[in-house]
Amino acid sequence: MTVNAVFWGFFGTAMLMVFHSEADHRLPALKNLSYTWVDPFTLNLSWSWDKPKHLPDSCTINYEIHYPDKSEVRQVRTPNHHYEISFLTEQLESNEGNFSIHALTELLAESCAGWKKSESENISIGTQKPIVEVVKDFKCSIASSQTNCSWEPVSPSVDLKISYRICGIREENSLKKCHQFYRDGIRTGCLLQNDGQENNICVLAENAAGLQTFQAKRVIPLPKLNIRKDEDYLNLEWTSPDIGKACQLKYVVCYSECNRDKGCLEYRSVLNTLKHGPLPILYNKNCRYEFKFNATLEKYCPTIPSDGIAVECYGNNTDSIQPSDGTLTVVAIVIPVILSVGVILSCYCFRRHRAILCPTMPDPSTIFKEMMNGNKEQKTISESLYTPVPEPIEPITITPVSENSIFQQKS
Incomplete structure (x- = not known):
C-alpha cells in the first residue's frame, strides 16, 4: 500500500467522522406544532420534542418563538412545550401570521457544548372569521366615571358587535360587551365600564364579513x-x-x-x-x-x-400693525424692480415720441408783441402795403399798310 493511499484513506475517514459528529450534535426539530385560540386576544401554541440520547441531562433546552408584529419580527423564549401569547390581528400584515419555533441550548453552558439549535418549525396562524377592517379611528376618552369609546364604522349598514377586556393574559378577565350605543355624526360610540384609566383596552370588532382585534387608543378630554x-x-x-x-x-x-x-x-x-x-x-x-x-x-x-x-x-389685527417679515422682503424686492422697469420704459417712449411730446414752441415774446401791436397795424395797413416801382416802357409806332402794297411785294 502506497503512502498516498494511506493518506487519502485517513483523510476520508476523518471527514466522515466530522460530518457524522455535526449531524449528531444538531438538536432535533419540534413535532406536532399546533395552536388554539383561548379567547379572541390570546393564542396558545403547543408542540412536542424528543430529547437526543447523547444529550446530557444537565443541558437545559429552551424554545425560541419568532412571530410577526406589524413590520417587525419579535421573539420570546420558554422552557415549556407550550406558550400563551397575547396576539392581535392588527399585528398582522396579511390574513395569516407565520410563527417560527426552534429548540436551542443554554448559552455558555459547558454541558451543552457542541450542540447546535434545531431546524425551525413553521406554522401559519388563522382566525375563525376572515380578518377585515370593521371599524377605523377607534379611540376611548377616559374619565373618572366612565370610558367613552367612539369609532367610524367601515360599513354603517352592517350589524356590528363590540367586545372588550383589559389587555394581557388573565383568567379573571372575561370578555365584556359594549352598552349604551350612540351616534354622533359619522361616528358611533358606546360607554365602557371604568377600565381604561390604568390599563390598555383590547377590542374585538366583528360583523358578518369578518373580525379585527386591536388595542384601543386612549385619550383624555381636551382641557x-x-x-x-x-x-x-x-x-x-x-x-x-x-x-x-x-x-x-x-x-x-x-x-x-x-x-x-x-x-x-x-x-x-x-x-x-x-x-x-x-x-x-x-x-x-x-x-x-x-x-x-x-x-x-x-x-x-x-x-x-x-x-x-x-x-x-x-383680539383682532388693526391698520397700525406692521407687516410680516416675509411681506417686507417681497415688497423690498418687487417695488424697486417695478420702478426700474417703469423708468426704462418711460425714457424709451420719450425718446421715440419726443417730437410729439415736446414740439418746438414759438417765442412767447413775439406772440405777445404781435397781440399788443395788432390795432395799430390795422390803421396803417395801407401805408405798409407793397407798391411796385413802374418800369420804363419804349413807345411803339404803328404804320397802316394798304392791301395793294402787300400783293405787290408777293409778286
Whole structure:
C-alpha cells in the first residue's frame, strides 16, 4: 500500500467522522406544532420534542418563538412545550401570521457544548372569521366615571358587535360587551365600564364579513382654555379634566401673533390643582393671537395624549400693525424692480415720441408783441402795403399798310 493511499484513506475517514459528529450534535426539530385560540386576544401554541440520547441531562433546552408584529419580527423564549401569547390581528400584515419555533441550548453552558439549535418549525396562524377592517379611528376618552369609546364604522349598514377586556393574559378577565350605543355624526360610540384609566383596552370588532382585534387608543378630554388679559400680558389658564386621578399634565402651546408664527411653549401643571396656569404671553393690542394646544398625562399616570388639538383666538389685527417679515422682503424686492422697469420704459417712449411730446414752441415774446401791436397795424395797413416801382416802357409806332402794297411785294 502506497503512502498516498494511506493518506487519502485517513483523510476520508476523518471527514466522515466530522460530518457524522455535526449531524449528531444538531438538536432535533419540534413535532406536532399546533395552536388554539383561548379567547379572541390570546393564542396558545403547543408542540412536542424528543430529547437526543447523547444529550446530557444537565443541558437545559429552551424554545425560541419568532412571530410577526406589524413590520417587525419579535421573539420570546420558554422552557415549556407550550406558550400563551397575547396576539392581535392588527399585528398582522396579511390574513395569516407565520410563527417560527426552534429548540436551542443554554448559552455558555459547558454541558451543552457542541450542540447546535434545531431546524425551525413553521406554522401559519388563522382566525375563525376572515380578518377585515370593521371599524377605523377607534379611540376611548377616559374619565373618572366612565370610558367613552367612539369609532367610524367601515360599513354603517352592517350589524356590528363590540367586545372588550383589559389587555394581557388573565383568567379573571372575561370578555365584556359594549352598552349604551350612540351616534354622533359619522361616528358611533358606546360607554365602557371604568377600565381604561390604568390599563390598555383590547377590542374585538366583528360583523358578518369578518373580525379585527386591536388595542384601543386612549385619550383624555381636551382641557378648556381660558385667556385672561393682564396689562401687557395674556395669561393662559386651563381647567383640569376629570380623569379620577391626580396626574401631572404637560401642555404644548403653539401660537401666532399678527399672522406671524411665534413658536411653541411648554407648561407643566402642579399636582392636585384644578386650575393649571397661568402661562404668560407678551401682548400686543394691535394683533390677533391664535393659540393651538394639546395636553398629555405625564407623571404618576400612563402617558395618554389629549383628544386632538384645540384652537382659540384672541383680539383682532388693526391698520397700525406692521407687516410680516416675509411681506417686507417681497415688497423690498418687487417695488424697486417695478420702478426700474417703469423708468426704462418711460425714457424709451420719450425718446421715440419726443417730437410729439415736446414740439418746438414759438417765442412767447413775439406772440405777445404781435397781440399788443395788432390795432395799430390795422390803421396803417395801407401805408405798409407793397407798391411796385413802374418800369420804363419804349413807345411803339404803328404804320397802316394798304392791301395793294402787300400783293405787290408777293409778286
